[in-house]
Amino acid sequence: MALLQVEGIKKSFGKTQVLKDISFSLEKGEVLAIIGSSGSGKTTLLRCLNFLETPNSGKISVNNTVLFDGDTKNNMTDSQIRKNRLHFGLVFQSFNLFPQYTAIENVMLAPKLHNKKLKNGANYKGLTKPGEIKALIREEALALLDKVGLSDKIDSYPCNLSGGQQQRVAIARALALNPDVLCFDEPTSALDPELTGEVLNVIRGLKSSDSTMIVVTHEIEFARDVADKIIFMSDGVIEEEGTPEEVIGNPRSPRTQAFLSRFNG
Amino acid sequence: MKKIIALLLAVTLTAALFVGCSGSNQASSGSNSNAAAGDWSYIADKGELVIGITYFEPMNYKDDKGELTGFETEFAQAVCEKLGVKAKFQKIDWDSKEVELNAKTIDCIWNGMTITDERKENMGISTAYMENKQVMVTKKANADKYTKADALKGATVVAEKKSAGEEVAKGDEFFKQATYLGVDSQAKALLEVKSGTADIAIIDYVMSIGTLSDGSDYADLGVVDEKSFSPEQYGIAIRKNDKETLKKINDAIDAVANDGTLKKIAEKYDLEDLLLVGNK
Amino acid sequence: MEEFLSVTGQLFTGFGENCFIFAITLLAALPLGLVVSLGSMSKFKPLKWLTKTFVWIIRGTPLMLQLFVVFYIPPLASQGGFAFDRMQAALIAFIINYAAYFSEIYRGGIESIPKGQYEAGYVLGMKRSQIFFNVVLLQVIKRITAPIGNEIITLVKDTSLASVIAIPEILMNAKDFSMVGLIWPLFYSALFFLAFCGILTLLFSFIEKKLDFYKG
Numbered sequence A: 001m002a003l004l005q006v007e008g009i010k011k012s013f014g015k016t017q018v019l020k021d022i023s024f025s026l027e028k029g030e031v032l033a034i035i036g037s038s039g040s041g042k043t044t045l046l047r048c049l050n051f052l053e054t055p056n057s058g059k060i061s062v063n064n065t066v067l068f069d070g071d072t073k074n075n076m077t078d079s080q081i082r083k084n085r086l087h088f089g090l091v092f093q094s095f096n097l098f099p100q101y102t103a104i105e106n107v108m109l110a111p112k113l114h115n116k117k118l119k120n121g122a123n124y125k126g127l128t129k130p131g132e133i134k135a136l137i138r139e140e141a142l143a144l145l146d147k148v149g150l151s152d153k154i155d156s157y158p159c160n161l162s163g164g165q166q167q168r169v170a171i172a173r174a175l176a177l178n179p180d181v182l183c184f185d186e187p188t189s190a191l192d193p194e195l196t197g198e199v200l201n202v203i204r205g206l207k208s209s210d211s212t213m214i215v216v217t218h219e220i221e222f223a224r225d226v227a228d229k230i231i232f233m234s235d236g237v238i239e240e241e242g243t244p245e246e247v248i249g250n251p252r253s254p255r256t257q258a259f260l261s262r263f264n265g
Numbered sequence B: 001m002k003k004i005i006a007l008l009l010a011v012t013l014t015a016a017l018f019v020g021c022s023g024s025n026q027a028s029s030g031s032n033s034n035a036a037a038g039d040w041s042y043i044a045d046k047g048e049l050v051i052g053i054t055y056f057e058p059m060n061y062k063d064d065k066g067e068l069t070g071f072e073t074e075f076a077q078a079v080c081e082k083l084g085v086k087a088k089f090q091k092i093d094w095d096s097k098e099v100e101l102n103a104k105t106i107d108c109i110w111n112g113m114t115i116t117d118e119r120k121e122n123m124g125i126s127t128a129y130m131e132n133k134q135v136m137v138t139k140k141a142n143a144d145k146y147t148k149a150d151a152l153k154g155a156t157v158v159a160e161k162k163s164a165g166e167e168v169a170k171g172d173e174f175f176k177q178a179t180y181l182g183v184d185s186q187a188k189a190l191l192e193v194k195s196g197t198a199d200i201a202i203i204d205y206v207m208s209i210g211t212l213s214d215g216s217d218y219a220d221l222g223v224v225d226e227k228s229f230s231p232e233q234y235g236i237a238i239r240k241n242d243k244e245t246l247k248k249i250n251d252a253i254d255a256v257a258n259d260g261t262l263k264k265i266a267e268k269y270d271l272e273d274l275l276l277v278g279n280k
Numbered sequence C: 001m002e003e004f005l006s007v008t009g010q011l012f013t014g015f016g017e018n019c020f021i022f023a024i025t026l027l028a029a030l031p032l033g034l035v036v037s038l039g040s041m042s043k044f045k046p047l048k049w050l051t052k053t054f055v056w057i058i059r060g061t062p063l064m065l066q067l068f069v070v071f072y073i074p075p076l077a078s079q080g081g082f083a084f085d086r087m088q089a090a091l092i093a094f095i096i097n098y099a100a101y102f103s104e105i106y107r108g109g110i111e112s113i114p115k116g117q118y119e120a121g122y123v124l125g126m127k128r129s130q131i132f133f134n135v136v137l138l139q140v141i142k143r144i145t146a147p148i149g150n151e152i153i154t155l156v157k158d159t160s161l162a163s164v165i166a167i168p169e170i171l172m173n174a175k176d177f178s179m180v181g182l183i184w185p186l187f188y189s190a191l192f193f194l195a196f197c198g199i200l201t202l203l204f205s206f207i208e209k210k211l212d213f214y215k216g
Helices: A042-048 A068-073 A078-086 A103-114 A130-148 A163-176 A195-206 A218-228 A244-247 A252-265 B002-010 B012-019 B022-029 B039-046 B071-083 B095-100 B117-122 B166-170 B186-194 B205-211 B242-259 B261-268 C001-041 C045-060 C063-075 C086-111 C117-125 C128-165 C168-181 C184-213
Strands: A002-014 A016-027 A031-035 A056-060 A064-071 A088-093 A181-185 A212-216 A229-234 A237-242 B048-053 B086-091 B108-114 B123-125 B130-139 B156-160 B179-182 B198-206 B221-239
Touching: A002 A042, A002 A163, A016 A056, A016 A237, A016 B130, A016 B166, A016 B242, A031 A042, A031 A218, A031 B186, A056 A068, A064 A068, A068 A229, A068 B242, A088 A163, A088 B205, A088 C117, A103 A130, A103 A163, A103 C128, A130 A163, A181 A218, A195 A212, A195 A218, A229 A244, A229 A252, B039 B048, B039 B242, B048 B095, B071 B086, B071 B095, B071 B108, B071 B261, B071 C001, B071 C045, B095 B108, B095 B221, B095 C063, B117 B123, B130 B166, B130 B186, B130 B205, B156 B166, B156 B186, B156 C128, B166 B179, B166 B198, B166 B221, B179 B186, B179 C045, B186 B205, B186 B221, B198 B205, B198 C045, B205 B221, B205 C168, B221 B242, B242 B261, C001 C045, C001 C063, C001 C086, C001 C184, C045 C086, C063 C086, C063 C128, C086 C128, C117 C128, C128 C168, C128 C184, C168 C184
Parallel strands: A031 A212, A031 A229, A088 A181, A181 A212, B048 B086, B048 B108, B156 B179, B156 B198
Antiparallel strands: A002 A016, A002 A056, A056 A064, A229 A237, B108 B221, B123 B221, B130 B198, B130 B221
């Protein structure tokens, strides 16, 4: 059974239907790349998975647990939604780092808040003493920043980091909560071309450590290179789906062909 | 004044909104012309007469020790003693004196107030107890210059708006050729002359006693002795139509005038020549 | 010299009233303004409409008139039955007036924080309150420090308006001296305001410097 199961997601803003019946699934350790022109609904789909938007209908399950069901969506409490979000991580196009915190503080903030007042015998990886928990969280944050190649920038504020460095901090921040699925929303679109490489390399590195990822991207070569599975979205539907060889190498749909020809042209 | 009251009423709803005051259902009675009947008992019940004043030497002012004193202060205390109530002095903004009276935040105005027709319309006015006149104040250096009307050509004359001084400046033949400017207080009028932005101020004679003395900043200003205008009278103002309180106060004035108390107070401030009541 | 000391003493007494109004107004209006700003950003339409109207009325009328309304309308309307004392009335008017102005500054500050900051907090599983206190608040404070400082310095000088309901504040005391022939106290009183505003300016540039550790 798949790690992530998405069934029949529909979403409209007013009269505009942005997602028209989206279904797909993802195995653990798989990397899914979603491509398509702007306005095709890619970003909205990611926002639905992260519960920043509420789908009108459909179902989202992780590890065979239904997180979202369009039929009962009005019964979800705030704390349920927060819990659901923890299954996913999201890296934004515009980084959205917290400007008043250093790189390491950005990474540590959420774990610290989640483990501030542990009640009823709850523990953080076996620890219960606040001091020890804090030390462990810091240790983990250091490891994550090292993983994204920023061990020398841990005490820098975002305003003193380049775009690529900021995006790498944002990735470390998302990883700090160990999400089941890590989502990237056009992670290199706001970067100068010479800075995209460092971010893409970090994502490549994550693939080799078996993270499950969904990457919305315009970097077709990168998608072909890193993805196990590619979805081409157009007009709110999945136009074509398959391996990189199938979708990018031999596109069947005329729309996919037209889209890809713009990149190869 | 009526305009101001109307304006205030216009925003009463607002007031009710944010003050949360309970009395807004009676808001339409703002002009308060029917204070009438119960007013003396209102004052007597409180046991004190709240007297609206401004600081104005020699009428009501703080002495060197910071104690309130002055002719009107002592006069009011003497009258209140006869009335059997405590005199409580409340400093007010002179521009708001009618509103203060109607709002019952004060019970009377007792501050060298000139009796005018307009004030008689709006308030109850006591027996006139003291005489006053308007005098011209100018730089001492110019004192001889402004004795004839012709000399005033091109000169600027200032006086407090709505005051007896303004009436003189606008109405008297003597000032026909001068330019008139109204300012918001007599002190401001003096400041205009002192600073040279105006040539002549028309102020109360009584005011000039206190302000133009040697050693004050106005020592270089002087009264043009040859000229004085429109003899007028001081009275006490209370709420309109309150006949009972008016009679009580008038009787008390007579009493302190006839037993010599008033004369003694007046002598203390060098004002005895101006008294209009009692045996001179 | 003796005159100078006695004038200084009296002006100080008056300035005490200004400082009192200043302090109480700040203490009450800063938090009240936050409540009002939350109202004006509310999704509940009637509340939003009501607070917006309130802010419009308060900002759209002179503070001097508001002082008149608070002090004179209750006794005029109740025939002398109810009145605030003068200082109470002044405080009510000042607090309400400044809360309205502060609320607009808060609203501007809060609404200027990019949506992405909230969303970054949401996807990290934070609660609304955690996002507000740990992510948004300091950024808002940094953004509003300058306009709030500006407003606070205006407040110092506005306290003089209390003289229209006969609160014996410094300018009124200074004017009284002109009734006994002394003009200079009026101009001397400016020093009190200058000194006070000078201290506040220093304080605010200190705060701004403290908040300058990051940009954005």
